[in-house]
Amino acid sequence: MLYRRLYQFFMIYFLGLASLMAIKYGLQLSDYVIPGPPEIASTGLRVSGRYLLNVLNTLAVAILGHILAIVLATGIGIIGRLTAWIGSFIRVAAYNIQAYPIVAVAPIIFILLGDGLSSRLLIAAMICYFPLLLSFVGIFSEPVPEIEHFFESTRRMTWRLQIKIRAFENIHKLITVVVGSATLAMVGTIVAEFIAANAGIGYSIRIALYQSDLAKILVALFLIGICTSLYLVLLEWIGYRIRRRWAIPEGGLK
């Protein structure tokens, strides 16, 4: 899983870098516009330590925002299954709110909350919250009659049991949505940092942009890709462990 993810990332990253070099040498662009491989390598050696700390800072905020979004989406998803109209109302509201690009709303958040951790966290959570919410409301509202019927007719059904049944039956979907939204959390945090924050790799990219230093940006992208891949692998591994523990008994299939 880890090997495949990293391999895929390296493939994409170095293909992109090769395309950039092809443009540079094809159009005979100067090192000021697109730096050559030696300059990228030397910049990498010079800034990678500092940038790695920045990426880890961003990743920590993204993970916190992601967890916050999962908790909120689970709570609202559980409420949304109570009656058809509440579920429908939440879905319509979520569709409408997520239609606003978060980048457009971000300046308001920065004006109200400042450029500290809370703004980055809120934007990271908001950007991955709505896709999670729509999936969770859908999953928790969808009955599994062939399992639930017994508990309904013997009056043993509780809301916890209902959620457990629906979550168990859709565990693959839930894990896929959670893993997919992790990338959004990372994107949200970087966007927030890029707009107005005072820390994180997005902030470093903004500084590099002001300096027109493409080499630094390429090094930052490399480290972001590595860290995001590792986070996705971690989530996939947790999902795999949950599936193994919940769905398949110890000792495997009989």
Place this chain on the structure above:
Amino acid sequence: MLYEIKLHSNIKYIKVSPAFESTRTGAQGPMLLECKNINYQYPGSDTQVFRDLNGRVADPGFHALFGPSGVGKTTLARMICGEIKHFSGQLITAGLERILYTYNLERLPGWSSVGEHLQLNTPTSSRHRMDELVASFGLQGCMDSRFAQLSLGQQNRTNLARYLLQDFDLLVMDESLANVDEGTKEKIILKIKQMFPDRAFLYISHNVVEVAKFCKQVFVLRNFHKFPQAIVLEGRNYTGGPGVDKKKLEHTMLEIVNAL
């Protein structure tokens, strides 16, 4: 005749005037399941399922609901257990306070073993029956397995066993023994009859032989354009022991087939 009068004296009838107002009347006393002028069509559908459906099945025992596919057996079963409420006419369920309905596509949750599920969902009053049921249903080897790991026949038997361990007066079994071989099916039905002589069962099946052989009363449901739409016949009610009289069994089977 005297018995019928006694039954009726225990039932509270509720007057039904407008169309599509249903009445589900329950009362204490001897077991009786009776349909009176039931009319029903699915919401949003033009196709009528029942038109003045009448019929009654009385007393505890292993009864059958028989009829061709699409005639409304499952619909009637869902009305009996209260899942479908908006129909016109009267459905009398006297002496049947706890009605359960089970069908062959049901599944057990996959997060625990079959044994754990049965332990957790069997009322204390029925615990003593669990081992006997598991053994006679041939499920001893399935207790440590997850439901999804069982064969279709084992799944159906497991599902039926967990319902039999509940408190009920009437259990509607909608093709609950599908995918079970004939020998095991016979063993299971005879065991049910032996273990639960004071309960009522309504067995939905397409197999005319088993319906004629094992059931006490057979509620034959016909297409809605036939009148009457239901005919109740006597089955052979075989309970084990000496073999069933083949001539009588053939006669019952003919009666059931002719009723369709």
